[in-house]
Amino acid sequence: MSIRINRRQFLTGTAAVGVSFTLPNGVFADAGKVNFYNWDTYIGENTISEFESATGIKVQYDLYADNDELFAKLKGGNPGYDLIIPSGDYIEQMLDADMLLPLDMSKIPNAKNIDPAFMNPSFDPGRKYSLPYMWGTIGIGYRKSAVDGEITSWADMLDSDKYAGRIALMNESKTVLQMALKYMGKSLNDWTDENLAAAEALLIKQKPHVTAFAQDNGQDLLLAGEVDLAMEWNGDILQVMEEDDDIGYVVPKEGGLLWEDAVCIPKGGENFDNAHAMINHLMDGAVGAGIASFINYATPNKAAQALMDKDYLENPAIFPSEESTSASEASVYAGAEWVRKIDESWTRIKAAG
Template sequence: MTASPWHMRPCPTSRRRFLQGSAAVAGSLPWLTRPARAAGQVNVYNWDTYIGENTLAQFTEATGIEVRYDLYASNDELFGKLREGNPGYDVIFPSSNFVERMVAADMLLPLDHAKIPNIANLDPAFTDPAFDRGRKHSLPYFWGTMGIGYRISAAGDTPPKGWVDMLGGDRFAGRMAFLNDSDVIRITLKYLHYSLNDKDPKHIDEAAEALIKAKPGIKAFAPDTGQDLLISGEIDICQEWNGDILQVMLEDDDLNYIVPEEGSLLWEDTMAIPKGGPNLENAHIFINFILDAKIHGEIATEVKYPLPNKAALEYIPEEDRDNPAMYPPEEVRARCEPNIFDAERDTLMEKALTRVLAA
C-alpha cells in the first residue's frame, strides 16, 4: 500500500506545519521559489524535542527539499504506527533494539552508503554495532547511557559509584526509585556482573530475586519519571536515562549523574528508512545532511545528547565534551552494552519484571 503523507497524524506544532504547508504551496508556484537543487519533500518522523531549532530550515535552505515533520514519544508508538504499513514516512529514528525488531519484521530498507558520504564522520566505535552489522539499515543519531541520578547532599562524603549503592544495601532505603520496565532486570544483571543480554533463565531469576530483596527499600517503580521524583525531593537516588537527569541538573545544582562502575545499558537512537516511503532519494539526502559535522554538532549543542559523530565534536561546547556524565571515560563505556533484541529473552525478562512488581 502506498499511503500518501497526508495520512500523518496532526502534530502538536500545528502552526509550524501550517507554515510548512504554505511554503509547499508557494514552492509549486515557479516564480516564487528559490533556486532548488533537488525537488520535492521528505517526511520525517522523530522523537519530540530531538532536533535543532533551525535544522529543518537549514536543510530546506541547502537542498530545496521541504520537510514534513512529525513527532512521537516512544519506540512503542513508532512501532505501532508502522506495524500495519508505512503511512508515508521517509526517515524515522528508532532506538537500536527497535532497529532489530523492525529488520526482523522486514520494515526497513537497506541504506545506500554511497549516497551518504558523511558516514566518514562517524566515530569508529559506532560503525559496526552488534544490532546492525555493517550499518546496513541504520546510522547513529545520538547515544547515551542508563545510569544513576542522585542528590549530592543526601549522599554525603561518599558519592554513589554504581548499582551496588542502590541494590546492595540499605544506604538509600526508602529513598530510591527504579524504572518500571524490563530494563530494571537488565541493570540488575549488570549489578550481578552478568551481561545484560544474558538469556540464562537462572541468571534472570537471580536478578529478580535480588530486586525482590531490595524491594522494601524501593519507594517506586516509576514510568520514566525518576527525574521528577528526584527534583521534587521525593527520593534521593534513581535509575534513569542520562538525558532526563542532565535536564533536571540544569535546574538543581544539588543533583548529579553517574554511569555505574559495573557497567550499564548503552542506548543508541538511529536514523533509518522505512519500507514504503515515497521519497527514497530525499531520505538519503536528509540523513547525509544530519551527519554533516557542523549540523550534527549544532543539534547536539541544543539537545545535549552525546554524539556518535567524531568530526562534529569540535562544534559542541567544551564543557559538554569534558562532561563525564555525557561522555563517560573509555573504561566505563567499555563495560556498557547495548540491549540486543531477542523475543524469547524479552519474554523471560518481562515475566521476571511482573514477578518483581507483584512480590
C-alpha cells in the same frame, strides 16, 4: 540554559491518555517531501528549516515518545514515514521483522564524519541499514548532599536498604532487569532462566525500599527531592543537573547500558531520495553540532565534536569516563521468546508485595 521538557517525557503523557497522531496512508506522496518521524525534543532548533531552505524539500515532522510506540505504529504497515530514529536493539528487532531498507551510502557522503568506532555495531554489522545519531548511557542520578560519599555501585540502588524510600527505578521491564544482571556481574544480554529468576528475586526483595517505578520522570522526582537515587537516561539527568548543582550522575563500576539511536529508512516510505538527502544533512558537521548543543546528548560525529566547546566535550554526564563505558554494554534484541519471559517476570515483580 533554559528548561526543556525532554524528548521522551513529553509525549509519554499524551500517549498515556490515548491521544496519538496518525498519518493517513499515501497523503504525503508528493515528490518534494520527506516524512520524518522522530523522538520529541531530539533535533536542533533550526535543523529542519535549514534543510528546507537548502534543498526545497518540505519536511513533515512527527513525534513519538518511545521505541515501543514507533514499533507499534509501523507494525501494522508503514503509514508513510520515510525516516525514523530507533534505538539499537529496536533496529535489530525491525531488521528481524524485515521492516527496514538498506541505505545507499553513495547518497550520504557526510557519513565519513562518523567516528569509525561506531561503524560496526552488533545490531547492524557493517552499518548497512543505519547511521548513528546520538548515544548515551543509563546510570544513576543522585543528590550529592543526601548520599554517603559517592555512589559507585548498583548495590546502593538494587541490593541495600541504605537509601530505602529514596530510590526511583525505571518503569521499563527489560532495562531494570538488565541493570540487575549487571549488578550480579552478568552480561546484560545474558538471558537464561536462571539469570532471569535471580534478577527477579533481587528486584522483588528490593521492591519495598523502592519509592517509584518512574515512568520516565525519575529526574523530576530527583529534582523535587522525592528521591535521592534515580535510575535514568544520562540526558534526562543532565537536564536537572543544569537546574540543580547538587545533582550528580554516575555509571556504576559494574557498568550500565550503552544506548545508541540511529537513523533508518523504513520500508513503505515513498520519498527514498529525499530521506537520503535528510540523512546527509543530519550527518553534516555544523548541523550535528547544532543538534548536539541543543539537545545535549553525545554525538558520534567527529566533525560536529570539533565544533563543540569544552563544557560539552568534558561533561562526564555526556561523555562518561573510559572505565565506566568499557564495563557498559549495548542491549541486544532478545528474541520474541525472551521478550515474553521478561514481561511475565516483570508482571510478577509488579504483583509482588
